[in-house]
Amino acid sequence: MEIKGASLDLYNEDLAPAKVRNWGPFSIFNVWTSDVHSLWGYYLAASLFLFCGGFVNFIVAIGIGSLVIYALMNLVGYAGVKTGVPYPVLARASFGIWGANLPALVRAVVACFWYGAQTSAASGAIVALLIRSESFAQFHRDVHFLGHSGLEVICFVVIWALQLLIIQKGMETVRRFQDWAGPAVWVMMLILAIYLCVKSGSFAFSSDIPLEVLLEKTKDAGVPGTPGSWTSLFAVAAIWVTYFSALYLNFCDFSRYAPDKAAVRTGNLWGLPVNLVLFSMVAGVTTIAAYDVYGEVLLHPDQISAKFDSWFLALLAALTFAVATLGINVVANFVSPAFDFANVFPRAIDFKKGGYIAAFIALVLYPFAPWEGSAASFVGIIGATMGPILGVMLVDYYLIRKGEIDVEALYREDGEFRFQGGWHVNALIAAGIGALFSSILPNLTNWLPAWWGIYGWFFGVAIAGVIYYVLRSLAPGVKVSGAKA
Numbered sequence: 001m002e003i004k005g006a007s008l009d010l011y012n013e014d015l016a017p018a019k020v021r022n023w024g025p026f027s028i029f030n031v032w033t034s035d036v037h038s039l040w041g042y043y044l045a046a047s048l049f050l051f052c053g054g055f056v057n058f059i060v061a062i063g064i065g066s067l068v069i070y071a072l073m074n075l076v077g078y079a080g081v082k083t084g085v086p087y088p089v090l091a092r093a094s095f096g097i098w099g100a101n102l103p104a105l106v107r108a109v110v111a112c113f114w115y116g117a118q119t120s121a122a123s124g125a126i127v128a129l130l131i132r133s134e135s136f137a138q139f140h141r142d143v144h145f146l147g148h149s150g151l152e153v154i155c156f157v158v159i160w161a162l163q164l165l166i167i168q169k170g171m172e173t174v175r176r177f178q179d180w181a182g183p184a185v186w187v188m189m190l191i192l193a194i195y196l197c198v199k200s201g202s203f204a205f206s207s208d209i210p211l212e213v214l215l216e217k218t219k220d221a222g223v224p225g226t227p228g229s230w231t232s233l234f235a236v237a238a239i240w241v242t243y244f245s246a247l248y249l250n251f252c253d254f255s256r257y258a259p260d261k262a263a264v265r266t267g268n269l270w271g272l273p274v275n276l277v278l279f280s281m282v283a284g285v286t287t288i289a290a291y292d293v294y295g296e297v298l299l300h301p302d303q304i305s306a307k308f309d310s311w312f313l314a315l316l317a318a319l320t321f322a323v324a325t326l327g328i329n330v331v332a333n334f335v336s337p338a339f340d341f342a343n344v345f346p347r348a349i350d351f352k353k354g355g356y357i358a359a360f361i362a363l364v365l366y367p368f369a370p371w372e373g374s375a376a377s378f379v380g381i382i383g384a385t386m387g388p389i390l391g392v393m394l395v396d397y398y399l400i401r402k403g404e405i406d407v408e409a410l411y412r413e414d415g416e417f418r419f420q421g422g423w424h425v426n427a428l429i430a431a432g433i434g435a436l437f438s439s440i441l442p443n444l445t446n447w448l449p450a451w452w453g454i455y456g457w458f459f460g461v462a463i464a465g466v467i468y469y470v471l472r473s474l475a476p477g478v479k480v481s482g483a484k485a
Contacts, residue, residue, distance in 0.1 A: 006411035010097055014342055014351035017084030017407060023257040027175050028077075028267020031254050032275055034178040034327035035247060037185035039121045039301060041328065044243060045283035046299040048236045050214050053228025058284055059277060061233045065240035066276040070268055073244075073251050076390075077264040079397050080252025083407050087250035087336065088343035091389075092410045094396035094468075095431075098422030101344050103389040103431070107249055108340035108358065110386070114246075115333040116362035117371035119163070122325035123155035125302045129318035130155075132311065146367040156366055159322065164359060166330055174330055175257075181327040188320035189282050192301065195313065196289035209291050217297050224451045235454045240276075242457040245386045249393075250336040334358060384443075387460030388434025392427050395465040400472050426471040434464025 003011060035041070045062070052058035083090060088104035095103055127149075130136040136151060143150030166177050197203045214227040223239075225231030255264045290298045298304050305317035334355050341354035349357070397403060409415030419425070438460025442453040452459070 003408050003411045005408070007413045008347050010092075010346060010413065011411045012342065012346040012350055014339065015086060015089055015346055016411075018256040021084075021257050021259045023175060023254065023263070024259070025263050025266040025270070027179060028254065028258060028264055029271040029275070030178045030181075030183070031251075031267070031331055032271030033183065033186065034181055034324075034331045035244075036276060036279055036328075037189070038118065038324045038328040039125065039321055040118065040325075041279070042189070042283050042301050043299050044239075045280045046287045048239060049280075049284045049287055050209075050217050050297070050299075051223050051227050051232045051236050053211075053214060053226075053232070055284055055288075057228055057233055058236075059281065061236040062240055062280045063273065063277050065237035066273040068237070068241050069244050069276070070272040072241075072248050072390075073268050073272060074265060075394060075398070076248055076251045077255035077258070077268060078261050079403075080255035081258050081261050081264055082403065083252075083405055083410075084256045085407065085410060086253045086256060086339040086343075088340050089410050090252055090397075091393060092417050093401065093405050094393050094424060095427045096419040096422050096424040097410070097413060097415075097417050099419070099424050099428060102428070103249070103393075104340040104343050106385055106389065107246060108337035110246055111333040111337040111340075112358050112361040113365070113371065115329055115337075115358055116365045118325050118329045118333060119160050119362060120156060120366070120369070120371065122322040122329075123152065123159045125305075125318045125321040125325070126155045126159070127152055128302050128306045129314055132314065147369065148367075153366075157363075159326070160359065160363060163326055163329055163334065164356070166326070174335060178327055178331060181323050185320055185324040185327070186279075188317060188324075189279070189286075189301075191313070192304065192317065193282050193286045193289065195308075196286055196293055196304070200289045200292035202289075202292065203285070209288070209297065213297060223454065231451075235451070238455050238458065245384075245390075245457050246336070247332060248390050249386055250339070253335050253339055254331075384439030384456050384460060385431070385435040387438045387457040388431040388464030391434055391461035391463070391465030392431050392468045394461075395469050396427070396472075399469060426475065427468060430464045430468035430471060433467055434460040437463050 003016060048062070049055075049058050052061055079090060080086075087107070088100055091100035091103050094100075127140065130151060131140050140149045140151040146153055148156070166173055211227070223232055223235045225235070258264050258267075286301075286304070287297070287299070290296075290304050294304075294307060298307075302318070302321055305314050305321070308314045308317070337358035338351045338355035341357050342349045342351055397405070406416065409417055413422070417424075437448075438456040441448050442456045
């Protein structure tokens, strides 16, 4: 749609409502294959398997969590289909035309951190392969700079640069890349599972990992209860739901390119509950088989592939894991900050420049490797504020505005979303109080129960959403937009 009277401080072509809508169910499905099928996604699924104490418990907990994820992503996705706008622009409806920069930058900061972390994980898979050669292993041991081995730095920079090539032509290139990257990882995961099952001489859904081993592996995770208990299963489902907290906010960055709600719903159905459960099953089977073969719990797929006798299989695994991690980086950690930074300065920053900024920040962070130290908890605190932001946005869109937004007003400085000088105080208060209970108190004090942090994201969504609804209901002359998107 054409935007009349748009402010140049709020509008550019990348932030405008989507005109080309060619992301069908398969492309939506591969948003999720790209997001989950990574080293970190496998590591999380394999780790959660340990908390469940058994395969049936694992599938039940993951299945329940996946259904919750599916429902939430549909809510966010439908808003993207109807309005056609990216996350930071949609946030203007609840936070104000300038206030939306705050939730946008929160999402961008988290994305930049994980951009570096995922790139480091992908390059690590390549390093693990190369040091099978004695010459590379010696170089790895003897040459160091920027706080890393020379081999690690070279692999990181190469992987970092390859990601920039993917986005040279914008979102269409992203779609094409993920449409083959996601399925490729599925093939490699199946090869990994089959290889280990053949080597172990059995295919098992039941785990024979001793309880004492499970207790040792999970003792520092902060999950209440013993593996297999109800408290552990609820915690597993909650952690699985929380893992997607960033994409709940910016899934509309992708769904805006879908032709209708049916495409989003179908893509989400296959990409979330179906794909997530099957992927988790493969992770569980692989973890069991790896224990039977190697006699130890191996949660990282690159740790498993490093033990392969076949150099060819190790090569195939390393390359696939690298591609998988590039996939999640592009989906979860490139697209979002690209739009988020563009939203702050639309006159000077477009989608590509916003993505370059995110990549540059990740590169600058690499020598310090904050994802390996205490700074990770700091980003975790910031990341937990995404729950309250989602609570405010969902209540505003579905309960206050009944799914009706004047899209053109999102790009005007003098429209209904100006609120208090461009900032919506009610939204900021609600999100701030929600963040207090979702991240600040659980992480910086001992005032709340130890288990609170596991469910902090949920508390943030609920508390912020309720407070925002009450404040909006009490506000005099609340205007609900009547113009259809």
